Amino acid sequence: MSTTRPVFYVSDGTGITAETVGHSLLTQFGGQRFHTSRIPFVDSVERAFEVAERIRAEGEARGVRPIVVNSSVNPEITAALGHSGALMLDVFEPFIAPLEAELGEQRQAKVGQAHGMVDFETYHRRINAMNFALAHDDGMSINYDQADVILVAVSRAGKTPTCIYLALHHGVAAANYPLTDEDLEHDRLPPRLRAHRSKLFGLTIDPVRLQQIRQERRPDSSYAKLETCKREVAAAEKLFRAERIPVLSTTHVSIEEISSKVMSTLGLQRVMY
Amino acid sequence: MSTTRPVFYVSDGTGITAETVGHSLLTQFGGQRFHTSRIPFVDSVERAFEVAERIRAEGEARGVRPIVVNSSVNPEITAALGHSGALMLDVFEPFIAPLEAELGEQRQAKVGQAHGMVDFETYHRRINAMNFALAHDDGMSINYDQADVILVAVSRAGKTPTCIYLALHHGVAAANYPLTDEDLEHDRLPPRLRAHRSKLFGLTIDPVRLQQIRQERRPDSSYAKLETCKREVAAAEKLFRAERIPVLSTTHVSIEEISSKVMSTLGLQRVMY
Numbered sequence: 439m440s441t442t443r444p445v446f447y448v449s450d451g452t453g454i455t456a457e458t459v460g461h462s463l464l465t466q467f468g469g470q471r472f473h474t475s476r477i478p479f480v481d482s483v484e485r486a487f488e489v490a491e492r493i494r495a496e497g498e499a500r501g502v503r504p505i506v507v508n509s510s511v512n513p514e515i516t517a518a519l520g521h522s523g524a525l526m527l528d529v530f531e532p533f534i535a536p537l538e539a540e541l542g543e544q545r546q547a548k549v550g551q552a553h554g555m556v557d558f559e560t561y562h563r564r565i566n567a568m569n570f571a572l573a574h575d576d577g578m579s580i581n582y583d584q585a586d587v588i589l590v591a592v593s594r595a596g597k598t599p600t601c602i603y604l605a606l607h608h609g610v611a612a613a614n615y616p617l618t619d620e621d622l623e624h625d626r627l628p629p630r631l632r633a634h635r636s637k638l639f640g641l642t643i644d645p646v647r648l649q650q651i652r653q654e655r656r657p658d659s660s661y662a663k664l665e666t667c668k669r670e671v672a673a674a675e676k677l678f679r680a681e682r683i684p685v686l687s688t689t690h691v692s693i694e695e696i697s698s699k700v701m702s703t704l705g706l707q708r709v710m711y
Numbered sequence: 712m713s714t715t716r717p718v719f720y721v722s723d724g725t726g727i728t729a730e731t732v733g734h735s736l737l738t739q740f741g742g743q744r745f746h747t748s749r750i751p752f753v754d755s756v757e758r759a760f761e762v763a764e765r766i767r768a769e770g771e772a773r774g775v776r777p778i779v780v781n782s783s784v785n786p787e788i789t790a791a792l793g794h795s796g797a798l799m800l801d802v803f804e805p806f807i808a809p810l811e812a813e814l815g816e817q818r819q820a821k822v823g824q825a826h827g828m829v830d831f832e833t834y835h836r837r838i839n840a841m842n843f844a845l846a847h848d849d850g851m852s853i854n855y856d857q858a859d860v861i862l863v864a865v866s867r868a869g870k871t872p873t874c875i876y877l878a879l880h881h882g883v884a885a886a887n888y889p890l891t892d893e894d895l896e897h898d899r900l901p902p903r904l905r906a907h908r909s910k911l912f913g914l915t916i917d918p919v920r921l922q923q924i925r926q927e928r929r930p931d932s933s934y935a936k937l938e939t940c941k942r943e944v945a946a947a948e949k950l951f952r953a954e955r956i957p958v959l960s961t962t963h964v965s966i967e968e969i970s971s972k973v974m975s976t977l978g979l980q981r982v983m984y
Contacts, residue, residue, distance in 0.1 A: 454971075527810070698751045
């Protein structure tokens with residue numbers, strides 16, 4: 439195993455773009471150990487020189503050349519960061535010239551546009567979607583008319599985090615419906631859900647994994663018994679088949695992937711924040 | 712104004728990386744109109760050819776060359792997408808050769824590693840942080856010992872979305888403390904917060920903006936009066952100064968930026984999910 443290599447996600451904004459790209463790149467090199475740090479809001483040349491010094495020192499301390507994944511849009515800041523001696527990966531630079539040629543326009547290098555201030559309208563939509571998800575998390579006091587999507591599943595199969603991700607990142611009004619024992623016994627959805635068939639998406643999960651999650655939440659309850667989990671999951675999957683609801687197993691899938699699948703299955707096209 | 716140009720974020724995984732980079736790039740070209748679509752899970756060459764056909768058709772329909780921001784790691788999929796005739800921007804390609812040279816290792820092009828399955832431990836931490844944020848959103852039944860950060864602000868200044876973002880993206884256990892009238896009258900924090908001084912971060916907001924937000928929530932209440940908002944914000948800012956709590960105005964700042972500032976101010980270094 440090689441030495442641990444320091445990687446810095448540097449930006450004049452939040453650093454989210456640098457970290458997203460950098461993380462994706464690093465996952466393609468499995469034989470390495472990395473120590474990653476995010477350095478956001480490097481918004482002056484002076485600050486960039488300070489940061490370069492810190493990066494250089496870190497590389498010297500670890501005895502290996504650092505890597506900088508840089509999403510600053512100001513070329514002077516990028517140049518100053520180069521004084522660190524790190525391998526510089528500038529996430530925008532390779533694409534600016536082809537885009538300028540294609541679009542017939544010079545880019546405007548304004549700082550922090552990507553994850554910075556948004557207009558009031560957009561911000562509002564996003565916050566309203568999140569408030570909707572939070573208010574409609576119990577499946578009880580719900581007006582499903584306003585929902586863009588209704589996730590249907592047994593308890594602890596991944597509904598809540600997915601709803602919140604959909605709201606926070608895509609402004610999707612996502613509601614939950616936790617399947618009750620009654621639903622599962624009768625193999626049918628309640629009438630108030632059937633009126634919204636086109637918005638329904640089922641989540642399922644491996645019963646053993648569900649048991650682990652429930653056990654952590656309510657140790658040694660009948661709710662957390664493997665038998666209970668197996669019975670509920672089998673009944674839910676039967677119901678999804680009977681009602682022809684699209685379904686995804688969350689067992690080996692991240693929240694991002696579940697959200698993407700839900701949106702592409704239901705044909706929801708939204709911006710990403 | 713030019714014609715609206717179709718932009719496609721294409722990936723063999725969720726497409727989050729492609730969309731993040733693409734969005735950042737497009738914001739640097741303000742004189743253009745774009746119509747963006749995300750096409751995730753393009754995980755076979757056959758599917759890539761179908762997608763290329765769709766992209767070509769869209770460009771022909773709009774009479775302008777499409778742009779593809781592509782984060783597929785499989786070169787055959789990328790080649791197939793190239794048949795669309797679009798301007799191809801491959802977000803990883805420029806960085807692979809320098810990284811391979813620096814690391815002395817060939818990249819392994821496994822699909823969907825970046826936003827795909829994570830280990831159970833990591834997933835658990837993330838979900839636990841989110842459950843923590845949801846459970847500690849009212850400022851009432853709180854054990855602040857487990858909190859990494861406590862956001863302090865008047866009602867509707869941005870605490871809840873920030874807490875949830877911090878939990879969902881960084882696994883930070885973020886709690887809220889809504890300032891009460893009593894706190895604001897006495898210019899002091901309650902004793903149970905003073906025990907956690909190093910975790911406190913204050914949010915403030917322009918009173919006019921606060922008034923808009925509250926008005927939407929509870930129209931024509933005394934809570935939503937501009938006078939109330941002005942008084943509460945002024946008292947909160949005075950209290951933050953008196954107690955030397957770091958503070959940020961959320962008025963012109965995105966949730967991502969607030970979260971980044973909170974983390975860098977309090978010295979929290981976490982992975983981004």
